[in-house]
Amino acid sequence: MQWTPRLPWQALPDDLRRRVEERLGAPVTGVDAVTGGFSAGFAGVVRTEHGPAFLKATSETVNSHGRALYRQEHSACRLLSATRASVGFLWGLDHQDWTVLAFRAVTGSICGPGWPPGQLDAVLRLLRETRITAPAALPPVTTLLREAFDAWPALAADPAFDAWPTDATGAALLPAQRWVALAEQARHAFTGDELLHADLRADNILWSDTGPVLVDWAYACRGAAAFDPIYLLLEVARVNGRPPEAELAQVVTAYGCADEDATALLAVFGGWFTWMSRMPPIPALPTLRDFQKDMARTAIEWVGARLPDRTQP
Missing domain, CATH: 3.30.200.20 (Phosphorylase Kinase; domain 1)
Known part of the structure; x- marks a missing residue:
């Protein structure tokens, strides 16, 4: 980390x-x-x-x-x-x-960055078992994280942006407007009234004697509950260097989330982290931009692997 x-x-x-x-x-x-x-x-x-x-x-x-x-x-x-x-x-x-x-x-430690056996399953189980309706005063995820859902449209409108994702041959992974359409698809699919943490990474999860504990609730908001485990699995993919497809399939089933909507949300993350990684460095946060670049690359590669005409990893 x-x-x-x-x-x-x-x-x-x-x-x-x-x-x-x-x-x-x-x-x-x-x-x-x-x-x-x-x-x-x-x-x-x-x-x-x-x-x-x-x-x-x-x-x-x-x-x-x-x-x-x-x-x-x-x-x-x-x-x-x-x-x-x-x-x-x-x-x-x-x-x-x-x-x-x-x-x-809380007596415990940050979840292991490599996700030791059992920890990821326990966190995903916690998320499933503690789903609740969010307080109405919390903002919708599409408002609180508006920049995430607006990132691909903003990049498409920026004539200086020349880093559209490509495949192994150097060809465009998707047309620019397809990325924009995926962002709009996710905006609709992940609207909801359940409580979201909306910033799940290993360093925001403590491992205690009684199991995982979620901390750092600055981004608490309302949305479709599948948002949190999909975001978490993106972090797992970044750390472990491979997409956890089996776990994502379980999330899609458990939450009644359409598989194509899960892909659309991964596309949103790819655009969001791409957008943020291009901003000027922040001296007080020297590792932030590199983290964002890694998250963008991981999300975009995972989207590419999930496209219907491409081979799964």
Whole structure:
């Protein structure tokens, strides 16, 4: 997994640490920092006499986009706290240009990047067994991730874009308008009212003694439930270097998702990550663009392998 460097606890401003300790009700006596993800800032389990809590914090200066996501997650978690979704949210605070979120600490570790035997099955089972209707106040996935569904149309309208996917012979994998049509197909197919995490990667899933726990709910939204496992399987394909077709077939069956709609969503991811990977680098997130390029390549190759006139891998 490509990671972004994190700030240590002691690097946070003194007055911010005092505010956090006030909310915790006691001084911090120990810190177990964590790594992972693409959010520049602090993340770790802090210990006090009242027990542990997981905290994450960032600022406008450190990572303005990350701070916006933390505030977005704060709003989502307040809504989800009244549902059966298990997000473990405790509290959030804004202090000057900083935002801090606190959650119940989970004893466990990030799911293995190579997806050890049993872990992927357990996560997919969790997703199937915890499907719920999303709070109506959460945005639709097609609104929250509008850039994803609009990426191929935007690239098609950009005269400077000259990197349309090709096959092994150098021929166009699909005409530009076919990519646009797939994006529109997915926009309709994945509209729905079920709760989506919408950012499932190994670093957003903890493996605890009782099984997997989903964390980082900044992109919580409403949509068709198959969105989450298909996104997760794209991450698995990127890490393992091969598309998990057997698992995707199980998802298609379990969720009643048309096979061609699953392909259309993979096409959406290919366009979205292509679009994002072409943006200027972000100094605070030095590995992000490479990750996006890898995700784009994986999604596009998987779409190519799933086209009716092509041989499956």
